[in-house]
Every structure is written in structure tokens, then in C-alpha cells.
Amino acid sequence: MKFFSLLKKEIRELLTPTAFIGMICTLILFVVIGEAFGGIMEEVVDEASTYVICDQDKSDFSTQLIKTLTIIPESTESGKIEDIKYDIDRVKLIDIESDDYQAELKKHDVSSVLIIPKGFGDKAQKGEEVEIHNITLMSSGSMLSNISANDAAIETFKAQVKSLFYVNNGLSTDNIVKGETIVQVKDTTVIKDKSADISSSVVSSLLSTQSLFVPIVIFVLIIYCSQLIIGAISTEKIDKTFETLLSAPVTRISILSSKMLAAATIAALNAVVYMIGFSRMMNGIMGSVDDGGASSKVLEELGLTLTTSSYFLLGLQMFLTILITLAVSLILGALAKDAKSAQTLMMPITFLSMVPYMLTMFVDIRTLPIIVRLVVYAIPFTHTFIASENILFGHMNVYWAGFAYQLVLLVICLTVAVKIFTSDKILTMTLSFDKKSKAGKKKLKLFGK
Amino acid sequence: MEKVLEVTGLSKMYKKGIYAAKEVSFDVKKGEIFALIGPNGAGKTTTIRVIATLLTANEGDAIVNGHSILNEAEKVRENITYLPDEAGAYKTMTGKQYLEFMASIYTADKEKAKEFVKSGIEIAELGERINDKIGTYSRGMTRKLLLSRAVMSRPALAILDEPTSGLDILNALEIRRMIKRFASEGMSFLLSSHNMLEIEFVSDKVGIIAKGHILEVGTSAELKEKYSASNLEEVFEKVVKEANLHEELSEN
Numbered sequence: 001m002k003f004f005s006l007l008k009k010e011i012r013e014l015l016t017p018t019a020f021i022g023m024i025c026t027l028i029l030f031v032v033i034g035e036a037f038g039g040i041m042e043e044v045v046d047e048a049s050t051y052v053i054c055d056q057d058k059s060d061f062s063t064q065l066i067k068t069l070t071i072i073p074e075s076t077e078s079g080k081i082e083d084i085k086y087d088i089d090r091v092k093l094i095d096i097e098s099d100d101y102q103a104e105l106k107k108h109d110v111s112s113v114l115i116i117p118k119g120f121g122d123k124a125q126k127g128e129e130v131e132i133h134n135i136t137l138m139s140s141g142s143m144l145s146n147i148s149a150n151d152a153a154i155e156t157f158k159a160q161v162k163s164l165f166y167v168n169n170g171l172s173t174d175n176i177v178k179g180e181t182i183v184q185v186k187d188t189t190v191i192k193d194k195s196a197d198i199s200s201s202v203v204s205s206l207l208s209t210q211s212l213f214v215p216i217v218i219f220v221l222i223i224y225c226s227q228l229i230i231g232a233i234s235t236e237k238i239d240k241t242f243e244t245l246l247s248a249p250v251t252r253i254s255i256l257s258s259k260m261l262a263a264a265t266i267a268a269l270n271a272v273v274y275m276i277g278f279s280r281m282m283n284g285i286m287g288s289v290d291d292g293g294a295s296s297k298v299l300e301e302l303g304l305t306l307t308t309s310s311y312f313l314l315g316l317q318m319f320l321t322i323l324i325t326l327a328v329s330l331i332l333g334a335l336a337k338d339a340k341s342a343q344t345l346m347m348p349i350t351f352l353s354m355v356p357y358m359l360t361m362f363v364d365i366r367t368l369p370i371i372v373r374l375v376v377y378a379i380p381f382t383h384t385f386i387a388s389e390n391i392l393f394g395h396m397n398v399y400w401a402g403f404a405y406q407l408v409l410l411v412i413c414l415t416v417a418v419k420i421f422t423s424d425k426i427l428t429m430t431l432s433f434d435k436k437s438k439a440g441k442k443k444l445k446l447f448g449k
Numbered sequence: 450m451e452k453v454l455e456v457t458g459l460s461k462m463y464k465k466g467i468y469a470a471k472e473v474s475f476d477v478k479k480g481e482i483f484a485l486i487g488p489n490g491a492g493k494t495t496t497i498r499v500i501a502t503l504l505t506a507n508e509g510d511a512i513v514n515g516h517s518i519l520n521e522a523e524k525v526r527e528n529i530t531y532l533p534d535e536a537g538a539y540k541t542m543t544g545k546q547y548l549e550f551m552a553s554i555y556t557a558d559k560e561k562a563k564e565f566v567k568s569g570i571e572i573a574e575l576g577e578r579i580n581d582k583i584g585t586y587s588r589g590m591t592r593k594l595l596l597s598r599a600v601m602s603r604p605a606l607a608i609l610d611e612p613t614s615g616l617d618i619l620n621a622l623e624i625r626r627m628i629k630r631f632a633s634e635g636m637s638f639l640l641s642s643h644n645m646l647e648i649e650f651v652s653d654k655v656g657i658i659a660k661g662h663i664l665e666v667g668t669s670a671e672l673k674e675k676y677s678a679s680n681l682e683e684v685f686e687k688v689v690k691e692a693n694l695h696e697e698l699s700e701n
Contacts, residue, residue: 239537244595247501247531247608248554249523424504428463 018344025351033358035372050089051153052110054096059121065160066091066116069153096135101190105137112136112150112200114157124161124182131184132157136200138191138302140364141207141389151201158183189302192394196301206299207392214278215385218318219357221270222381225322226329226349229263233333234342243427256421259330260414267322275315303394310391313399320406321384325349327413334420337430356382360389366398380406451479453606453637454500458509460661461495469495471661472509477606477654482628482638484652486645486685492661493641494534494610500639501531501608514605530555530599534610534641537591540584544575544594547583548601555602569601572627589620596624600631607631608639613647625651645681655681657688664688 051069055062070090074083094108096115105113115133123130134150161183187199196203236242245255299305306314328349336342356379359365365376365386376382383402390399420426454477461470470492477483485493498504500511502522510517516524538547545566552565570579573594575586583591592612599607612628613621628638628651642648648655649669657665657672665672665688669681678684 239540240533240535241537241539243498243501243503243533244531244536244551244598245554246503247526247529248551249526250554251523427498427503 018341018347021344022347025347029351029355032355032372032375035369051091051150052094052108052113053091053153054094054113054115056096056118057116057120061121061124061164062116065157066093068156068160101135101188101195102137102193105135105190110137111139114150114153124164127182129182129184130161131186133186133188134199135188135190138189138200138203139393139395140366141204141392142360142362142364154183154185191302191304194301194303196298198298198302203298203302203304207304214388215357215361217274217278218321218381218384219353221274221318222321222325222353222384223346223350225263225267225270225325226332226346228266229259229326229329230333230336230342230345232259233330234336234339234345237334237336237427238338238342246426252422252426253418256330256418260326260417263326263330264323267326268319270322271315271318274318275311278311278314304392306388306391310388313391314387317384317387317399317403317406320403320410321381324380324406324410324413327410327417330417331413331420334417334426334429341430352379353381355379356385360385364389366395377402377405380409452476452512453479453481453514454483454639455512456496456500456509457511459496459499459506459511460508461492461499461504462507468492468661470499470658473658473661473663474509475656475663475666477637477639479605479637480632480635481654482632482640482652483654483656484640484642484648485656485658486642486648486681487658488643488689491658493643493658495661496658497531497608497610497639497641501529502526503531528605529608530602530604530606531608532595532599532610532612534614536595538583538595538598541582543582544573544579544586544590545570547594548573548579548598551598552601565601568603569597572597572600589616592616592620592624596627600627600636603636606637606639610641612640612642613644614642621647645685649681657685659689659692662692664692 051066053066053069055066067086070086070088072085072087072090074085092108092110094110094113096104096113098104105111113135115135117131117133120130120132132154134154136150187197187202188195189198189200189203191203233242236245246252332345332348333342336345356365356376359368359376360382365373365382368376383399383406386402387399390396390402420429456476457474459470459473460468462468473492473496475483485496487493495504499506500513500518502518502525506518510519511525512518513525514528516528518525539550542550548566548569549562552562552569555565556562573579573596575590575594578586578590579594583594586594592615596609596612599609609628613624616624625647628640632638632653640648640652652669654666654668655672656663665675665684667675669684672681672684672688673679676684676687678687
């Protein structure tokens with residue numbers, strides 16, 4: 001009985017309206033991410049099951065080869081192939097007329113193409129080594145944005161050419177090693193107006209250091225700055241040192257601006273530390289790849305290395321984000337009435353940084369469904385998470401639009417902060433859940449005493 | 450005698466139609482200790498906060514040393530110090546650093562600031578502990594430090610909200626004596642408390658406040674005589690009961 005009384009009390013203490021809000025926010029977070037991923041996965045699956053081929057050979061062999069890509073075997077329950085059907089929609093044939101791959105792929109609205117060069121059929125028939133050209137247009141470093149059907153097509157081609165080679169030369173499986181080298185793949189990755197003869201998956205791997213580590217650093221930085229200022233304001237409010245300051249012969253604007261300036265100094269320091277750390281990390285990672293500097297050279301060729309101006313733009317973006325975090329945290333900190341509520345007030349910042357943090361790791365935000373994209377773009381922190389990618393992949397319009405949006409948001413947040421600080425609200429505004437006397441319902445009290 | 454504070458018809462409304470303080474009027478003369486007494490939620494802290502320029506008045510005014518809280522808030526702040534109820538101090542600072550910081554807020558003159566700090570250290574009587582972090586202080590020590598901060602700049606009016614709340618008898622006595630000493634030197638005090646014995650001991654004049662209204666103003670002796678009471682507690686009980694009765698009658 002005593003134990004159950006204790007248990008009941010503990011549950012009552014823990015299951016507060018704040019905890020409920022946390023649960024609802026978590027639910028919303030996962031639903032939003034699920035929706036976003038659902039849309040993008042559909043596109044990824046669709047893209048990964050469509051082969052984009054440019055048949056410059058136009059021989060019977062190449063035509064037959066392409067036809068094999070459309071085969072859909074129908075099997076019985078036991079797994080035995082019963083029938084074969086053809087789905088011509090699985091192959092999209094396009095013509096590549098020039099070496100300007102970026103323009104060519106954009107013209108056909110595809111992100112990758114396999115080129116079967118002229119003479120491919122003849123060479124294959126003669127048992128000579130053949131080459132196919134795999135071209136990928138990369139516009140993002142996120143994990144799901146660079147999945148294409150080309151790898152599967154290449155494997156099919158290799159298998160087909162290999163069979164033909166075996167048949168023509170009367171070879172057995174003992175010659176499999178020789179067979180492996182029959183089809184050579186020339187990979188070309190195109191980024192903006194630059195290209196390099198390297199597989200997009202290799203470029204993706206090289207970029208994964210950014211898509212995995214950088215968001216973690218940004219996330220930690222946002223949470224750290226937010227905790228810093230919410231803690232500072234709420235402590236002043238709870239300890240009533242704020243009241244002492246506000247009654248001293250100093251203007252409220254001075255108090256606010258000194259807080260903001262101090263916070264901005266720390267923010268700038270954070271941004272500088274962030275950028276130094278980031279460049280060190282990149283140097284360290286690239287330096288540890290013992291390939292005689294080939295990786296760095298390829299990334300440089302593709303314009304995927306950060307220049308001094310890129311670092312400046314990233315630092316600027318980071319500084320702005322930290323300022324927004326601090327301004328929002330100033331407002332949130334003013335709502336705190338005790339240490340517990342100060343902790344609760346961290347929740348919006350945590351959730352608003354978690355959504356873009358998780359999304360940007362996997363998907364290219366620009367490819368999300370319009371509604372989800374707008375919601376994600378409305379989160380100011382999104383623009384920080386995608387800043388380095390925007391700079392690297394040349395989406396400067398997205399970078400500057402995000403920057404302008406953040407700037408406007410900063411002005412709004414600062415205006416609200418000034419209004420709160422120069423009015424009674426700084427002392428009377430709290431975030432609490434008071435019981436309504438009669439109805440017994442809870443309400444969110446934001447303003448007034 | 451010269452008035453340091455003159456409060457006239459001061460009202461503060463938090464929600465529409467609900468007044469935390471309604472038409473509050475009283476004055477405090479130079480060297481006088483005026484105490485606002487009342488139950489919890491009576492409007493003491495609200496009245497004090499409005500006078501300390503922390504909150505804006507909806508109606509009425511308060512003149513501090515010739516300056517209105519409505520349009521000369523900064524001038525008012527130059528003439529007052531405010532010690533909130535259960536206030537803390539910056540825990541990472543030492544007691545001395547805290548006094549130095551507050552002195553620099555109250556005066557731009559470095560020499561004057563040094564004098565304030567010297568005086569503050571003397572008043573606080575914390576000995577060597579003044580160089581320790583405030584986070585290591587007991588409640589009584591922190592309160593003494595805060596009180597020394599409130600009086601070290603010799604303001605025209607020191608506003609102290611529940612100056613001895615939560616303190617043990619010895620610390621409370623020390624603080625009461627300190628207040629009396631500074632009042633005798635010409636500093637005026639506006640206190641709030643619900644400790645009637647303390648008020649009777651320390652104050653020159655008392656204002657009884659309930660439900661946002663000032664019900665009575667006078668010296669302890671005057672009020673005791675008027676209500677035929679032996680102490681201020683009895684006076685307070687009678688005044689509040691009378692007010693409740695009036696309210697009930699007017700409602701009916």
C-alpha cells in the first residue's frame with residue numbers, strides 16, 4: 001500500500017503537462033520526418049528502378065542488352081521462374097549530344113546516365129574489352145540523394161557481356177578472373193559546371209564526413225548556446241538578481257544590449273572555434289586518406305573544397321544562427337519561473353534543431369514535397385545545416401534566401417526581446433500550467449500574473 | 450519634514466479589472482522607516498515594485514525625491530535601491546566583486562565607487578569571507594551582503610521587501626538594527642513585511658494593506674490606540690476583519 005502511494009506520487013510528479021507536451025512534440029517530430037522521408041523514399045525507389053541509358057552504339061547487341069533491363073521474372077511461390085514479362089517503363093532512353101553533361105542531364109531531367117558507346121556491340125561480339133560510361137550529376141551530398149539504378153544496370157551489362165564472352169570463346173568458369181575485366185566502367189561525376197572521372201559513390205563517401213559530423217557539431221552548438229542564455233536569464237530571474245538590476249540606475253536597453261553583446265561575443269567566439277575545428281577536422285580526415293592526395297585533388301576538381309570565402313560564409317551563417325538561438329533563448333529564458341521550467345523551455349530549440357539535423361543527414365531538402373519543404377525551411381536552423389552543402393554544390397540562391405530569412409527572423413526575435421525587456425512582462429511573464437478553478441482544465445499561461 | 454516618497458492614488462492592474470494595488474496613497478519622510486504590512490497577496494510587493502520602477506502604474510503616481518516614476522524612471526532609480534524578497538546574488542562572484550559590480554552601476558566615478566565598496570564591506574561585516582564566492586555563503590550572510598549593497602550608496606530611499614524573511618533571530622535582529630542606524634543617519638526606508646513584531650520594533654509608520662487597498666496609515670502607537678489593541682498584530686486583525694465586513698456588506 002505504502003509502495004503504491006509512493007508510486008502514484010512519483011508518476012504524478014513525472015507525468016506533468018510538460019511531459020505530455022514533450023511526448024506530443026516527439027510524436028510530431030517523427031510524423032514530420034516520416035512524411036518527409038516517405039515522399040523522398042518514393043522518389044528514390046522510383047529513380048532507383050528506372051535505368052537511364054544513352055545507346056550511342058545502336059547495335060542489335062546493345063538493343064538486346066537494354067531489353068534485358070526490362071525483364072521482370074514472374075516466379076511461383078517456391079521461387080521457380082514461371083514466366084518472363086517486359087516492363088519498358090523501366091528504361092528511359094535518352095540522347096547525349098555533347099560533352100556538356102550537366103546541360104544534357106538537366107535537359108532530360110535525369111541525374112545519371114549510362115552511355116553505351118559506338119562499337120560496343122562489335123567489340124563485345126569479338127570478345128574484346130568494352131567500356132561503358134557512367135555519368136552522375138550530383139547536387140547534394142546527402143545519403144539518399146545519390147542513389148541511382150546505374151549500378152544495377154552495370155552489373156546486368158557485365159553479366160551479359162561476360163556470358164557472351166564465355167560462349168564465343170568457349171571458356172569455363174576457371175577463366176572468371178579474365179571475364180571480370182571485360183567490361184570497363186568509366187565513371188564521371190558532374191557537379192555544377194565541373195566534372196571529374198570518379199564514381200559518385202566515392203565522392204559521396206568523401207563527403208560523408210561532412211554530412212555526418214558537421215550536423216552533430218551544429219546541433220551541439222545550438223543546444224549549448226541555448227542552454228547558456230536560457231540558464232543565464234532564468235537564473236537571474238529565479239535568484240531575483242534581475243529585479244535588483246532593473247531597479248538600478250541603468251536603462252533596460254543597456255541591460256539587454258549588454259547581455260546580447262556578451263552573448264554575441266561568445267557566439268562569434270563559438271563560430272570561430274567551430275570554423276577552426278571544422279577546417280582542422282577536414283584537413284585531418286583528408287590527410288588521413290593515404291592516396292597521394294588524389295581524394296583532395298578530385299574534390300578540388302569538382303569544386304567541393306571550401307575556400308577562404310566559403311569558410312567566411314559558413315562562419316557568417318553560423319554566427320547568425322547563434323544570434324537567433326540567443327535571441328529566442330532570451331525570450332524563452334524570460335518565461336522561466338523555476339529551474340524545472342527553464343529545462344522545459346529548452347524543448348522548442350531542441351526539437352527545432354533535431355528536425356533539420358536528422359533530415360539533412362539523409363535527404364536533399366530541395367527535393368522534399370513542397371509543403372514539407374516549406375515547413376522545414378521555416379525552421380531557422382535548417383539553413384545552417386544545409387549551408388555547407390549549399391556553398392559546395394553552388395546552391396547560392398538557397399544560401400542567400402536562407403540567410404535573408406534568418407536575418408529577418410533575428411530582427412523579429414530581437415524586437416520581441418526588446419519589447420519584453422522594456423515592459424512589465426519581463427517580470428510577470430511565465431510559462432506555467434495552472435489548474436482552472438472550476439473546470440479543472442489546465443491552461444497555458446503566457447502573459448500576466 | 451521633507452517628503453522623500455509621495456504615493457498618490459497608485460493602481461496596478463495585471464488582468465483587466467483585477468487590481469493588485471488600488472488607489473494606494475502614503476508618503477515617507479526623510480529618515481523615516483515606513484512599513485507596508487499585509488497578508489500574502491495583499492499587494493505589498495506589487496506596490497513596492499511599481500515604486501521601484503520595475504512595473505508600470507496603471508493609475509496614480511509616486512514621486513521619489515521630486516521625480517515621478519511615470520516619466521523620470523531613471524532619475525527615480527538614481528535615488529533608490531531595491532532589495533527584493535528572497536533575492537540572491539551572483540554566485541560566481543565573491544562578496545567584494547559583487548559590491549564592486551553594483552557600485553559601478555550606481556556611480557561612474559571610480560573614487561566614489563571605491564567609497565561605496567569600502568562602506569559596503571564594513572556594513573556587511575563578513576570579515577575575510579567577503580573574498581569568498583557568494584555561492585559558499587549562508588542565507589544570513591547573503592542577506593547581509595545584499596542589505597549592505599542596498600545602503601552602501603546612501604540612497605534617499607531604500608526599498609526592502611521582507612528584509613528579514615527566512616533569517617534566524619540573531620541575523621534578523623542585526624538587520625533590523627542596521628536599518629534603524631541608517632534611518633537615524635537620514636536614509637529613508639520603505640519596508641514590506643508580514644512580521645508584525647518586526648514592524649513594531651523597526652518602523653516609524655505603518656501602512657496596512659489588504660486586497661490591494663491601503664486600509665490604515667499611522668504610527669504603531671496611533672494604530673494601537675485607535676483599535677484599542679495591545680500590539681500591531683491585533684490592530685492588523687481588526688483592520689482586515691473590518692475591511693472584509695465592509696466588503697461583504699457592500700457586495701450584499
